[in-house]
Amino acid sequence: MARYINPFSDWSFKRIFGQEYSKDLLIEFLNQLLLGEQHITDVKFKDKEMLPETKDQRGIIYDVFCETDTGEHIIVEMQNRSQSYFIDRSLYYASKTIVDQGIKGQWDYHLTPVYVICFMNFDVDENTPKKFRTDVVLADKDSGEVYSNKIRFIYLVMPLFKKKEEECTTFLDCWIYNLKHMETLEQMPFEAQHKIFKRLAEIADSKTLTKEEQEKYDNSMMVMWDNYAVYKHAEEKGIEKGRKEFALKLLAHNFPLEEIANLTDLSIEEIKKLAISSNGKLCANNFKANSFLPFSIPFSSATSAS
Incomplete structure (x- = not known):
């Protein structure tokens, strides 16, 4: 049995990034992803299921949905297979979160920013960005100047991250390397440089799973294999x-x-x-x-x- 769980099954992804007891991992990862832009000190997990306004509409279930200490809404999604309208799907997620900020009665349309972060754990195709990280913002077409910071998309195409362990020079490189190769690792790299990876190793250690957790993990892996x-x-x-x-x-x-x-x-x-x-x-x-x-x-x- 592998030393660490596969982080890209539905249950594992939520264990690492979507639970109260492991939110320090999410905070540290987000801070590295948004390095130089902001520093998050805390997150509050929101209801992962956004109910539709009427019974005829479809609800949305997020992998991770949280709000930072400074008010930004952050959606973190993980996908193991391509979809014909994946980009449209992420637009829909962000738009729903923006619309739901509306206040009944008098309202001045003030919005808090919405970030959608998508892990895309599948091979590149016509629906996929063609580089590992793609950042999408509302910007002026000619100058490239950001027009509004209220909506942001970050797409991470995992198969396009090709760096070897010795080539990981940034903290974010180390994060991505560990996530991509976690299921094959015997020891979590970069623990000496970054203490958070010792914490990641503890959360992801398959030997620490209870019998119930092991069953949930096994079931999530079978679903992932079946879908593939x-x-x-x-x-x-x-x-x-x-x-x-x-x-x-x-x-x-x-x-x-x-x-x-x-x-x-x-x-x-x-x-x-x-x-x-x-x-x-x-x-x-x-x-x-x-x-x-x-x-x-x-x-x-x-x-x-x-």
Whole structure:
């Protein structure tokens, strides 16, 4: 069994960053993430579930939702798989938190800042920022000058953090390295330089889990593995479908089997079976019975009759 828990399961992430007894870890991490901008001394955890205004609307469940000692609202989210509208989702989270600051009756529209921090623990795709850390603010397009500090997004794409242990020169580097590699570590690095990592090691030590906590952790890991398996299966099926559709188009244009195989990574036998199963459909597209294929396929009586 690994020495430390995987920090990216739902239960583990909340254990490390979303509990009263471990909020010192969250405070220290946020201070390093926002280094030079502000210094947080305390956070107050808010209800992680924001109920909808009517029964027809969807509620929101955050991973971590807190308010700092100076009034900023901070949402910390962890995602293990890509979503088609992930950026839109984070915008929705922030917008809901801003709107909920409204006061009934007389109100001057004064808002406290909202920060959304997203750990993105999945491979880069078209919906993902293309560098490890991306900071998004409301700024003037030409000058880059910040127009308002009331909304802020920080996206951390974990697979794009490539530094080795000896290359971690900042406190934040050390944080990210430990989180990314925690499940494979036998000893928590950087404890001598930063005492907070001794505390992180205590919270994340799998040997200290109670029987009930171990069951919750195991369940959260199974959910994470199942979700990943479903995602990979869907991804592979999508790739396979795309290859077959491309192969059919090439078949319809008389491409040689070897060339189709090279272009699609399908075997020649797979392409032949695909051609046989789709022969009627291809013929319906005004291709002569056997002329569109670089090999002869006998038609069934049903196909000939059609």
